[in-house]
Amino acid sequence: MRTLVIETGKKIGTEVTLCGWVNTRRDHGRIVFIDLRDRSGLVQMVLTKDLAQGLGVEDVLEIRGLVKLRPEKLINPKLTTGKVEIEVKTVKILNKASELPFPIDTDGYDINEEIRMKYRYLDIRRPRMTRNLRLRSQVTTFIRNFLAGRDFVEVETPILTKTTPEGARDFIVPSRLQPGKFYALPQSPQQYKQLLMVAGLERYFQIARCFRDEDPRKDRAYGEFTQLDLEMSFITQEDILRLTEELFTQIVTTIFPGKRIQTSPWPRIPHAEAMAKYGTDKPDLRLDKNDPDLLAFSWTIDFPLFNKQTTDDFYYGSGKAKFAPSHHMFTAPHPDDIGLLETDPLSVRGLQHDLVLNGFEVGGGSIRIHDPKVQAKIFELIGFSEEQKQQFAHMLTAFTYGVPPHGGIAPGIDRFMMAVLGEPSVREVMAYPTSASGQTSVMDAPSSATNEQLREVGIQVIRKKPAADVYTRIVELLDAHEVAYKTYEHEPVFTSADAAKIRDTSLHIGAKALVLFADDKPIMVAVAGDKKIDMKKFKKLYQVRDLRMASALEVQQVTGVPIGAVPPFGNIFAIPLYMDTSLQSNETIVFNAGLHTKSISLKEVDFEKIAKPMIGEFSQTHEVA
Secondary structure, eight states: OHHHOOGGGGGOOHHHHEEEEEEEEEEEEEEEEEEEEETEEEEEEEEEETTTTTOOTTEEEEEEEEEEEEOOOOOOTTTTTTTTEEEEEEEEEOOOOOOSOOOOOSOOOOSSSHHHTTTHHHHHHHHHHHHHHHHHHHHHHHHHHHHTTTOOOOOOOOOOOOOOSSSSSEEEEEOSSSOOEEOOOOOOOOHHHHHHHTTTTOEEEEEEEEBBBBBOOOOOOOOEEEEEEEEEESSSSHHHHHHHHHHHHHHHHHOOOEEESSSSSSOOOEHHHHHHHSSSSOOOOOOTTTTTTEEEEEEEEEOOOOOOOOTTTTTTTTOOOEEEESOTTTOOBBBGGTTHHHHOOGGBOOOOEEEHHHHHHHHEEEOOOOOHHHHHHHHHHTTHHHHHHHGGGHHHHHHGGGOOOOEEEEEEEHHHHHHTTSSSSGGGGSSSBBBBSOOOOSSOSSOOOOHHHHTTTTTTOOOOOOOHHHHHHHHHHHHTTTOOOOEEEOOOOSSSSHHHHHOOOGGGEEEEEEEETTEEEEEEEEEEEEEEEEEHHHHHHOOOOEEOOOOOHHHHHHHHHHHTTSSGGGGGSSEEEEEEGGGGGGGGGEEEETTTTTEEEEEEEEEEEEEEEEEEEEEEEEEOE
C-alpha cells in the first residue's frame, strides 16, 4: 500500500512505500539525501551511496523505507514533514528523467513563455503553478457547493452552437452532415441560459467554457476562457449584486484567508462618475497598491445602453444605424429611461453591472429584456435587418410563450484567480493556455487538415492574399492603432544594404525579416539590418531542435511575399514573430513592406505594441561589403 508524503509524520517507526519524483539530491560522502516529492509535499530520504547510484533530479521512484524522527537540531520547520525522514531500504526506478529544458524550482517568471508553454507539463511541476491550479479547483468546488445550497441547477449547454453576433469573432466549425453550413463555438452561453429561464428552471449556473477569437492581453488569453455563468428569474439587479458579493466574500475568507477585502459592502459607482473621477470604468480602489493581500472589490453600474456604432463594431447592422449596444442586445434599459429610446438613445442607461477587482473587470452581467416590444426596438436602433433578426428567431419565438423577468452575471474564473493571486497574466492560472501567437500549449495547434478531411466537409483552403495587398494590410493595421509612420516609394531593392542606401537611412535601423522553419513549423525572425541570426544561440534560447532558413519558394508559400520584401509582422501571416534585442536600441525602425518598391518607418516602441514580438538576444554582427 502506498503512503503519501504528508502521512509519514503519523507513521514513525513503520516501514512505508512512497512513490514520487526526486525533487533535490544532496551528496554527503557515503550518505546521500534526497527530497522526494508527491502531490502532498516533500519528505527527506536518507540513502547509502550504493542505493543512490544513478538517481537524478525528477526521476520517478518507488521507495521502501523506515520512518524515523530527525535529530532535534536537524528538524526543518519549513517542511510539513520536517520532523521526520525516511531511512531507505530499497529503491525502484520507475522512470528516468531527461535533463530539464528549464529549472522548475524557481517562480519561472524569467523563463521565456513560449518555452514554458511548450513544456507546460514540466512548468506545472513548479510549486507556484501547482498551488495556482489547486486553489482554482478549490474555488470552483466552493462555487458549486454554494450555489447548489441555494437551489441553483447546474446545466451544461452546447459547445457546438450557432454563429450570432456577440461582441467578438466566432470560432467556426464546418459541418460534415450539412456541407456548407457551420457551427460556432460559444462566446458565452448567453442565449441558452436565457432560454433556461423560459423553461422555468429559475436558477441556473455552469462553470462554462467560452471561446472568442480576439487579441490576447494580460487579463485575457487568446481563444478560450472559463467563467461562472449564472442566471435567475423573478429578481432585481440588487438581488444579483448581493448574491455575488456574498459568494466572493466567502470564497476569499475560506480559500484565501491571508487576503483582506478593503471595503464591505462593495462600492457601487455609476459609469459616468467612474469615468469622470478615475478615467476608467474599472478603477483600482486599493488604498495601498503595494499590499499584495489587499482586495478592493467594486461595482460599476448605470452604463450607457448604447455606444455610437462604427464599422469595427461586431454588432454592425444595416450600416445606417447610429447605435451599438455597449454590453449586448439583450440588456434591459433602465426603467426610468425607457422613453428616451425614442428621443435620445445615447442617454439611455442600461441595467448592466460590472464586477471590478483591483483594477480588473472580473465579471459582467445585466438584467435582461423580457418584453418583446422593447427587444424589437433595440434591434431597430442597432440597425438589424430582417435577415439579421432571423439569427435570433429562436429567442424571439421562445419569448412569446411567457418569459419571466430575469438577469444574471458571468464572473471570469481566470481573471478572478489572476487578480486575487496577484499574477501578471491569466495564463499563470490556467493549465494549458494558448500563447500570444495563438498556439495551444504542448500541442502543435492549430495545424493543417488533410485533403481528405477538407473534402469531407466541403472546404477549400484559399491561399494568402497577393503580395501587393500586404502593404495595404500593414497601413490599415498602423492606422487602426493610430500611430505615426512614414512611407517610402523607391527603386526595387533586394538587400538590407541596398535598401539603406536608397532610403538614406542607417543600416542598423533596418528591420530585416527572415522566415525560418523551427522544428518544421514556420516562424519569422526580425534582426537589425547589420546583424544576422545566430542559429545556435536561437536554438538554445528557444529550445529548438531543428532550425533552418526557408527557401525562396517556401517564403512565398508561407507569406505570399517574395523573398527580400517580407515585413516583420508575423501576426499578418499567422506565424510567431521573434525579435532580436538589437532592434530595441533604435528610436525608429524601417522595413520593406510587402514589396521591393515600398518601405515604411515608425517608432520602435509602436512596432512592438502592434507586432507583439517575442524578444530575445540571438544575433551576431553581419559584415556587409
